[in-house]
Amino acid sequence: MDGLTQRKAKASPGIPNDKWCPFCHVVKETAPHLLLDCPFSREVRSLISGWAGKNFLNPASWPDFDSVLCWWLGRVEAAKPLGKPGRKHIASLVLLSLWEIWKERNRRTFQFKLLCPPAVLLLIKAEAALWDLAGAGLGELVSGDDDVP
Numbered sequence: 001m002d003g004l005t006q007r008k009a010k011a012s013p014g015i016p017n018d019k020w021c022p023f024c025h026v027v028k029e030t031a032p033h034l035l036l037d038c039p040f041s042r043e044v045r046s047l048i049s050g051w052a053g054k055n056f057l058n059p060a061s062w063p064d065f066d067s068v069l070c071w072w073l074g075r076v077e078a079a080k081p082l083g084k085p086g087r088k089h090i091a092s093l094v095l096l097s098l099w100e101i102w103k104e105r106n107r108r109t110f111q112f113k114l115l116c117p118p119a120v121l122l123l124i125k126a127e128a129a130l131w132d133l134a135g136a137g138l139g140e141l142v143s144g145d146d147d148v149p
């Protein structure tokens with residue numbers, strides 16, 4: 001059983017959910033699919049990787065993982081060479097990206113509006129600037145030329 005199949009098998013121990021993914025409409029909606037495996041989420045993460053200049057955030061570089069927790073721990077471990085402050089920044093960015101993807105899911109589900117991945121990245125950049133003001137340490141990631149107006 002490959003990693004994707006294992007994640008699908010483990011994804012439904014809680015409340016039954018027979019809805020389709022609001023992004024791809026191809027597979028059932030599960031947290032691992034929605035946040036990590038869906039082509040929409042992968043494109044958002046690829047854009048984030050390019051923006052942050054961190055290849056380990058690019059889905060194309062990810063090894064197989066069994067759960068969202070394993071994926072999370074792998075990203076934190078990959079950020080280890082950045083030192084403690086760098087890991088904190090990456091952890092904040094990863095959490096922010098999960099939050100914005102979840103908000104896009106809700107926008108599609110409850111408001112019947114949808115944004116493309118580059119538009120979601122713009123929201124992530126804007127929110128990152130706010131999180132930085134609140135002390136999340138995302139300053140290095142929000143100081144580029146293409147940042148939020």
Ligand SMILES: [Zn+2]
Nearest residue numbers: 021023024038
């Ligand atoms: Zn999907």
